[in-house]
Amino acid sequence: MTAHHRVIWSQGMFLRPHHFQQESRFVESLVDARARAAHPYAWGFGELVLDEAQFALGRVALVRARGVLPDGTPFSMPDVDALPSPFEVSPDLLGEVVFLAAPRARSGATEVDFGDGRGDAVARYNVIDLDLRDHTNAADDPEPVQTGALRLQLLRQRDANDSHALLGVARIVERRGDGQVVLDRGYVAAQTRIEASGQLSATAALLHGLIQQRARALAAGMGQLGHGVSEVADFLMLQLLNRTEPRWRQFAGAPSVHPWPFFLACLELAGELATFSSTRLPPEYPLYQHDDLQRCFAPVVQDLRELLSTVIQRHAVPIELVDRSHGVRTAVIADTELLRSAGFVLAVRSQLPMEQVRQRFPSQCKLGPVDRIKELVNLQLPGIALRSLPVAPRQLPYHAGSHYFELDRQGELWKQLERNGSLALFVTGDFPGLELELWAVRQP
Structure with missing residues (x-):
């Protein structure tokens, strides 16, 4: 606009208020244009x-x-x-x-x-x-x-x-x-920094706390990294949270963070966390609107709270086998939902060739409820059957030299096991260097 042109100051000009007013308009428009460009x-x-x-x-x-x-x-x-x-x-x-x-x-x-x-x-x-x-x-x-x-x-x-x-x-x-x-306590006024009215700075502090809490829980429960899908997923989640946490510490504690980069960080985190959700993909979030911050922030913040609070369900759960001597091992399966819906896999390692393990182990291993194992062994009654698997289940850690057997969940013995949750395993014969691992594998 011509109203924003600069004043040409020259020798001998007759000064009027118009000159100074026009100079003020020019300077104000210059500052405003520079600020909007930045x-x-x-x-x-x-x-x-x-x-x-x-x-x-x-x-x-x-x-x-x-x-x-x-x-x-x-x-x-x-x-x-x-x-x-x-x-x-x-x-x-x-x-x-x-x-x-x-x-x-x-x-x-x-x-x-x-x-x-x-x-x-x-x-x-x-x-x-x-x-x-x-x-x-x-x-x-x-x-x-x-x-x-x-x-x-x-x-x-x-x-x-x-x-x-x-x-x-x-x-x-x-x-x-x-x-x-x-x-409306959820209304967020247009602002140049997230602590202007308190809602967005409180959101930053809340989400930073959830990120810290989730990362610490994963780190404490991880132990030595294996190669199963669940362990790798936990490791990738921890890597994501560790990469994100320092930035969110700044959002929660540093002054003068603008809502726009904060919103972009929320979108980025929600998109990455969606990889670990059931949908695997993030929803289409609203575009940033500086004069309607409540509308654009509300859905992504709600999703972040849910994604950071939801515990990732492990697809493979290790079941501890306790050696009771004389070839007997026992396990307590406290989660009745696993007994009803999950598959159970026994990983067997021995110094014998894998083909011999595959052929001999099912006939020389007796499985059943703890209160029935003595009867099954003494009377040579069939226990819970083992079915050889051609390859290792993808949910389990891979160990060279291991062979995998699936427990048959059909029959009266399994129904009894569902009621008491205590499994016994008895191995006869010579299997030098025998190592056993029992896993519950949740169905997808």
Whole structure:
């Protein structure tokens, strides 16, 4: 616009207020253009504190607020600018947003109200007389100088229009019968840093705590890394959390983090964690909207809380076998859900060739409930059958030289095992260097 061109200062020119006003417009437009080029969302609240005592009186009022309006106008209340009058909430404002508003600069319009009754209703500044000293000679008496104070007010959504630069402050939920105003605690005002109003900084602290808690639990329960799918998944999850945690520590504790990079970090973490979910893919989250932060943050934060709080179910669960001597080993399967729905695999290692183990072991191993094993052995009764597997189940750690047998879950003996959860295993014959591992494998 021509209204933003610079003034050409030349020798002998006759100075008028127009020259200085045009120079101010040029400098302001230059600063605004540089700021917008450096960051697309360089506006919003840097601090926003509401007067909660006014809620009981049916009003919305500010205690402190500072930031930048969408048109690039900075404000700071109450240290520089005057606080606007409290906004009276009427019963018909349910669901509406209350805005902080200031008149926009308008080309060719009077921007100043001198208080003489002839000012424009949407004049941008009120004239205030200040007594100022000459900083080059502080001994001189102060002189009165007319200054322009930005006219800030609180407006309801229906009264907001293009003549004002607007920042949403709060959303009204209801006005109760006793006059008390209830605000939407989930509403997030446009802001230049996540601690401006508290909701996003609290979210950062919460998610950082969940990341730490999940990483510590995985690290404590990992032990020596094996090669099973479940162990590899835990390792990859721990790697992801360890890579993420230092950044989220900064979000939770460092000042002046802008909501936009914070939102991108939320999306990135949600996308990576979706790999470990049942869907394997992230949903389509809303695009970033600086003037509607609640809408874009709410779904991704909800998913992050669920993804970080959900324990990854292991597909393979080791069952401890206790050596009772004389070829007897026992195991306690406390999880009845495993007995009902999971498959059970016995991994056998021996110094014998694998083919001999495959052929001999099923006939020389007796399995059954603990209270039936003596009867099964003494009377040579069939126990729970073993079926040789051609390859190792993908859910289990791979060990060279091991052969794998699946336990038959059909028959009366398995039903008895489901009731008491105690398994006994008796091995006869010579299997030098025998090592046994029992695994419960959850069905996909």
